[in-house]
Amino acid sequence: xxxxxxxxxxxxxVAVVCVAGCGxxxxxxxxxxxxxxxxxxxxxxxxxxLYNFGRLSPFGDAxxxxxxxxxxxxxPVELADxxxxxxxxxxxxxVSDIRLPLVLQPGDDAIVKLSFAPYAxxxxxGRFVVVGVNDHDERSLDLELSGRGxxxxxxxxxxxx
Numbered sequence: 308x309x310x311x312x313x314x315x316x317x318x319x320x321v322a323v324v325c326v327a328g329c330g331x332x333x334x335x336x337x338x339x340x341x342x343x344x345x346x347x348x349x350x351x352x353x354x355x356x357l358y359n360f361g362r363l364s365p366f367g368d369a370x371x372x373x374x375x376x377x378x379x380x381x382x383p384v385e386l387a388d389x390x391x392x393x394x395x396x397x398x399x400x401x402v403s404d405i406r407l408p409l410v411l412q413p414g415d416d417a418i419v420k421l422s423f424a425p426y427a428x429x430x431x432x433g434r435f436v437v438v439g440v441n442d443h444d445e446r447s448l449d450l451e452l453s454g455r456g457x458x459x460x461x462x463x464x465x466x467x468x
Contacts, residue, residue, distance in 0.1 A: 346379075346380040346381045346382070347380055347381075347382055347441045347442065347443045347444075348378050348379070348380035348381065348382040348383055348384035348411075348413060348439075348441045349378070349379055349380050349384060349439065349441065349446065350376055350377070350378060350379075350384050350386065350411070350437060350439035350446070350448060351376075351377055351378075351379060351448070352374055352375070352376060352437060352448050352450050353374070353375040353377065354374065354450070355448075355450065356450070356451065357450070357451045357452075357453065358372055358374065358421070358435070358450055358451070358452050358453070359453045359454065360372060360423035360452070360453065360454035361454065361455070362454075362455045362456075362457040362466050363423065363424075363425055363454060363455070363456060363457065363466070364425075364456070364457055364459035364463075364464045364465055364466055365425045365426055365427055365428065365456045365459065366459050366462045366463070366464045367459075367464035367465070368424075368464070369400075369422040369423060369424035370422065370423045370424070370454070371402070371420060371421070371422055372420070372421045372422070372423070373418050373419070373420055373421070374418070374419045374421060374435065374450060375416050375417075375418055375419075376389070376411075376416060376417045376418075376419060376437055377411070377414075377415065377416035377417075378411035378412060378413050378414065378415050378416070379413060379414075380413055380441075381413060382413070382441055382442060383410050383411060383412050383413070383441070384410070384411050384439045384440070384441045385408045385409070385410050385411075385439065385440040385441070386405075386407060386408060386409040386410075386411055386417060386437065386438075386439060387407065387408050387438045387439065387440045387445070388407060388436075388437070388438040389401065389405070389407070389419060389435070389436065389437045389438070390435075390436055391433055391434065391435055391436070391452075392433070392434040392436055392449075394432075394433070394434060395432075395433030395434055395435075395452065396431040396432060396433050397426075398423055398424055398425050398426060398431045398433075398454065398456070399421060399422070399423055399431070399433040399435075399452050399454075400421065400422045400424070401419065401420070401421055401435070402420045402421065402422050403418070403419045403420040403421075405417060405419065408440075419435075419437075421435065421452070423452070423454040425454060425455070425456025425457075426456070427456055428456045428457065428458050429455070429456050430453070430454075430455055431452075431453065431454045431455065431456065432451070432452065432453050433451075433452035433453075434449050434450070434451055434452065435449070435450040435452055436448070436449055436450075437450075
């Protein structure tokens with residue numbers, strides 16, 4: 308079924324035609340090469356997502372781990388804070404002594420050392436949080452932490468099979 312255009316449809320039809328086909332024939336637009344819009348700086352974590360310390364005897368030494376915090380983009384980023392959130396088990400600890408705030412230029416990084424020392428058999432969980440600030444906003448990054456205290460009946464600092 309074909310509909311006939313009435314006077315009330317004309318502005319809509321003209322607008323659609325102009326959006327789809329208006330312009331100067333032969334005119335090509337390109338980005339101005341002298342214009343540069345820098346990407347705001349941002350922080351990233353390596354590893355990201357989950358850091359698993361694995362199985363460890365409650366009678367052994369703490370397991371050590373490293374998290375790389377690095378800056379990307381075209382502008383510096385301030386590493387404003389880093390902490391273990393309130394839900395984190397006391398088996399996890401930040402052992403790095405990083406003076407904050409720390410300004411990271413694009414490509415710079417900081418290594419944060421974490422430890423895991425289970426105090427009993429069982430699963431342990433936590434969350435490591437990094438707060439970055441640039442000229443545009445403040446952003447938090449989370450890294451989930453996990454580890455397991457294993458059975459060690461003879462207390463030789465090795466997990467029983």
